[in-house]
Amino acid sequence: MNEKNLLQQIPSVDRLLQSNELNATLDSFGHQRTTACIRDVLTEARATLKVTQDSVPTIESLCREVTSRLSSEASDSLLAVHNLTGTVLHTNLGRASLPQSAIDAVSRVASGNSNLEFDLAEGKRGDRDSHVEALLAELTGAEAVTIVNNNAAAVLLCLNTLAMGKEVCISRGELVEIGGSFRIPEVMERSGCRLREVGATNRTHPEDFEKALSDDTALLLKVHTSNYEIRGFTREVSYEEMAALGKSAGVPLLADLGSGTLVDLVQYGLEHEPTVQEVISAGADVVTFSGDKLLGGPQAGIIAGNREVISAIKKNPLKRALRVDKMTMAALVEVLKLYRHPEQLSTSLPTLRHLARSAAEVKQIAEALLPVLQKQLGDGAEVEIIESSSQIGSGALPLNQIDSFALSIQPTPASDSRLQQLVSSLRSLPEPVIGRLADGRLLLDPRTVDDTTRLQDQFRQLNPL
Numbered sequence: 282m283n284e285k286n287l288l289q290q291i292p293s294v295d296r297l298l299q300s301n302e303l304n305a306t307l308d309s310f311g312h313q314r315t316t317a318c319i320r321d322v323l324t325e326a327r328a329t330l331k332v333t334q335d336s337v338p339t340i341e342s343l344c345r346e347v348t349s350r351l352s353s354e355a356s357d358s359l360l361a362v363h364n365l366t367g368t369v370l371h372t373n374l375g376r377a378s379l380p381q382s383a384i385d386a387v388s389r390v391a392s393g394n395s396n397l398e399f400d401l402a403e404g405k406r407g408d409r410d411s412h413v414e415a416l417l418a419e420l421t422g423a424e425a426v427t428i429v430n431n432n433a434a435a436v437l438l439c440l441n442t443l444a445m446g447k448e449v450c451i452s453r454g455e456l457v458e459i460g461g462s463f464r465i466p467e468v469m470e471r472s473g474c475r476l477r478e479v480g481a482t483n484r485t486h487p488e489d490f491e492k493a494l495s496d497d498t499a500l501l502l503k504v505h506t507s508n509y510e511i512r513g514f515t516r517e518v519s520y521e522e523m524a525a526l527g528k529s530a531g532v533p534l535l536a537d538l539g540s541g542t543l544v545d546l547v548q549y550g551l552e553h554e555p556t557v558q559e560v561i562s563a564g565a566d567v568v569t570f571s572g573d574k575l576l577g578g579p580q581a582g583i584i585a586g587n588r589e590v591i592s593a594i595k596k597n598p599l600k601r602a603l604r605v606d607k608m609t610m611a612a613l614v615e616v617l618k619l620y621r622h623p624e625q626l627s628t629s630l631p632t633l634r635h636l637a638r639s640a641a642e643v644k645q646i647a648e649a650l651l652p653v654l655q656k657q658l659g660d661g662a663e664v665e666i667i668e669s670s671s672q673i674g675s676g677a678l679p680l681n682q683i684d685s686f687a688l689s690i691q692p693t694p695a696s697d698s699r700l701q702q703l704v705s706s707l708r709s710l711p712e713p714v715i716g717r718l719a720d721g722r723l724l725l726d727p728r729t730v731d732d733t734t735r736l737q738d739q740f741r742q743l744n745p746l
C-alpha cells in the first residue's frame with residue numbers, strides 16, 4: 282500500500298468520538314478536552330506511520346491511548362498528606378489541622394447562606410468581624426478586633442493605617458525575615474512608611490528610642506523574633522518599656538507577635554512565649570498574630586487592640602481587599618470557643634494535642650506502624666525506632682526541641698539512590714507520606730498522627746524496596 286492510502290486509513294476524529302470505547306472518558310473529561318486529545322493522538326499516529334510505513338493502529342488502541350493520556354494528566358494537585366516530618370506546624374504542609382467542630386462549621390456555612398454580614402437582631406447589614414469580636418475580647422482583654430487573610434496582611438494593614446508617609450521606629454534586632462520573603466523592612470516600604478532603625482543588633486535601650494522619636498514618628502513597632510534568637514550580650518526593650526515610651530510621645534505601639542498564643546506553653550512542657558493577653562496588658566495598643574500557627578486555627582491574621590486604633594484600621598480601604606471569607610470566620614469562631622476550656626485544649630485542639638503528646642505516646646504510635654512498614658519493605662530495608670526530636674515549626678520557639686521518637690528506615694545495603702527511591706515512593710502514595718532525612722536515613726516522626734489505621738493502609742500500598 283502506498284503512503285497516501287495508509288494515512289487515509291487512520292480513523293477520523295469523529296469515528297473515535299463515536300466509538301463506545303470513549304464513552305466513559307467523554308463523561309469524565311468532557312467533549313472539548315477529549316477532542317483535543319484525540320487530535321494530538323491522531324497527529325502523532327500519522328507522523329509515526331509516515332516513518333515506519335507500518336500497519337495502521339486500530340480504533341481500540343487509539344482510544345486506549347487517549348484515555349490513558351487524559352487519566353495521567355488528571356491527577357489531583359492538592360492532596361491530603363501525612364506529616365511525619367516532626368514539625369507540627371509545617372508551613373509547606375498547610376500548618377494547623379482543624380478540630381472537628383471547626384470542620385463542621387465550615388461545612389455548614391459553605392453549603393448555603395449565612396448571616397456573615399447580616400445583623401439578625403436588627404434585620405440590617407452587619408459586620409463580619411462581629412462573630413469573633415466578643416470572644417476574642419473575652420480571651421485576650423482587647424477592646425476590639427478585626428480579622429484579615431494572614432498575619433502578613435495584618436502587619437501590612439496596621440502599618441499602612443497607622444503610619445503611611447511617616448516614620449516607624451523598630452529595634453535593629455527585630456528586622457525579621459519570615460520564610461517566603463516576608464521581610465519587615467520591605468513590608469514597611471510597601472505600606473508607605475519609613476523605617477527608623479533603633480539601637481544595635483544585639484542591644485537596644487529605651488534611650489535609643491527616646492533619641493529616635495521625632496514629630497515625624499507615627500508608630501513604635503515591636504516584632505517577635507520568631508525564627509531566631511539573639512544570645513549572649515543582649516538588651517531588648519520590653520513591651521512595658523515600649524508602651525511607656527509610646528504613651529509619653531503620644532504614638533501607638535504595634536506588636537507583631539507572629540505565632541501568638543493565648544495560653545502559657547509551659548504547661549505543655551514548652552518554653553514560655555509571650556501570650557496575647559500579656560502583651561495587651563503590658564500596654565500594646567494593637568497586636569497582630571496568625572490564626573494557623575500556635576492558635577491552631579485557619580489561616581488568618583488577627584488584629585486585636587484598643588477601640589480607636591481598630592476602628593481606624595477597619596476604615597482603611599485595604600481592609601476590604603484583605604478580609605477573610607465565611608469559611609475562615611466559621612472555623613475561627615469554633616477554635617476560639619475551645620479556648621474557653623483551656624484545661625481541655627491538650628485533647629480538644631489538634632495543634633496543642635500534638636505538641637503536648639508525650640514521647641512515650643509517640644513511641645506507641647511508632648510501634649504500631651513498624652511491623653506494617655517492615656513487612657511491606659521486606660529485606661530491602663531495616664526499620665527501627667529511635668529517639669528523636671520534634672519541633673513546633675512556623676517560627677515558634679525555633680530552638681525548642683521536643684523529645685520524640687521516630688521510625689528510622691535505612692535501605693539494605695545502604696545506598697543513597699535507594700533511599701531517594703523510598704522517599705519518592707512514600708511521596709507517590711495516594712495519601713503521600715512526608716518524612717525527613719538525617720544521617721543517611723529516613724525518619725518518620727508520628728507525633729501528628731491521629732489515625733494510625735489510615736497510615737497503615739497507606740504503608741500497605743508501598744512496593745518492596
Ligand SMILES: *Cc1c(COP(=O)(O)O)cnc(C)c1O
Nearest residue numbers: 431432433459507539540571676
Ligand atoms: C509568621 C509570621 C508572620 C507572617 O504570618 P503569616 O500568618 O504567615 O502571614 C509575620 N510576623 C512574624 C513575626 C511571624 O512569625
